[in-house]
Amino acid sequence: MHAIEATALTRTYGKNTVVDGVDLRVPTGQVHALLGPNGSGKTTTVRMLATLARPTSGRAAIRGFDTVGQADDAKRQLGLVGQFHAVDPRLTGRQNLVLLARLNGFRAVAARRHAAELLDRFELAGAADRTAGTYSGGMRRRLDIIAGMIVRPAVLFLDEPTTGLDPHSRNEIYTYVRDFVAEGTTVLLTTQYLDEAQRLADAITILEAGKVIATGTPEQILAAVPAGLDLVVADPRRHDEVLAILGSFGGSPVDPLPAQPDSPLELSFTFTGEAPGLLTVLRALDAADITVRDIGTRATTLDDAFLALTGHDRIAA
Incomplete structure (x- = not known):
């Protein structure tokens, strides 16, 4: 059961x-x-x-x-x-609990004793009568x-x-x-x-x-959502090419906005299927003559899984 x-x-x-x-x-x-x-x-x-x-x-x-x-x-x-x-x-903390205990069938003495035990366990004994x-x-x-x-x-x-x-x-x-x-x-x-x-x-x-x-x-x-991939490309003008190459592996950019013209291009990707190996990605980018300054995998968090499964980036109240 x-x-x-x-x-x-x-x-x-x-x-x-x-x-x-x-x-x-x-x-x-x-x-x-x-x-x-x-x-x-x-x-x-x-x-x-x-x-x-x-x-x-x-x-x-x-x-x-x-x-x-x-x-x-x-x-x-x-x-x-x-x-x-x-x-x-x-009401005081103690009075609240005694009242609830009485409403749940406790006799007066047992209600007070039970309230005191709970207040002590939850570290509220010092504030019990406030x-x-x-x-x-x-x-x-x-x-x-x-x-x-x-x-x-x-x-x-x-x-x-x-x-x-x-x-x-x-x-x-x-x-x-x-x-x-x-x-x-x-x-x-x-x-x-x-x-x-x-x-x-x-x-x-x-x-x-x-x-x-x-x-x-x-x-x-977590296993239902593959790990992501982060990379830094030296030339920000290669933005669209990088998106196309990673897209061929099923990658979608977390933030598709290009970097500033005088700054390296930093991108994060998630994948609809199994994420490709770093060596595979590097070979594809190298074949297109795109210089990579840094690359690494990103462990999936429950936030990533929630976003991928629902399309929402957070839980609302």
Whole structure:
């Protein structure tokens, strides 16, 4: 049984299909990153999986519980940390957590004890009795995550958990996510940071226009996009010839604009198929009497893969 499972999940609004036949399988105890540009259907997919929206067709289940027919059982399996702060800024950190614990069935003494344990674990004990509105962005985000973990869920949805945080705070969140998974929680992560998905995720699904266009481990996603090639040509007037020669190998310039007339020509290429060897490229350029000052391969990043697969150079919120 998968922790999260979706089959032909579809959502339409009038004549507009926002999610179009999404299939998703997330094994227990893994981090799965759901990526996609603005309008890809990512948020709507998460809302359906979290029982917040009904699919028009298809099916989704959380640990085997259908998100429509067994919605209450499915909800008991999951926690959700959204993009925006879910805690009350007028209450202290401790009061927020005690309140949430009480709403989840804890008796008064147990709620206070549980809140104290979580505040200590997330390094917020020193600020426990300050109002949440006085917390820094990183502290508020940690409190949000604690709120989603008051009752340790089997499945945790993290919707852009580190947006706007400084690198130190982001790394703290990464540590917490890894701890959750080590303790058995399954995490579905959406993020604007591709390096975040690459660091945390066991598998990645990329959506475009409501459809799944790629899914697999980070290594499999990267392998689908060949490495690039960078070169510096002495004579910028040979710009068009260089483009034609690299184009014959399936290369497309990342930035096709020519250099200044008195500067060397610097170009980067990506390839629709397997990138040619450096010696092959050098021989072709030498045959055209084009002098190369420098040349090298460029390792593919998840940013490169995202751009190649979707045509978007970044993920939008």
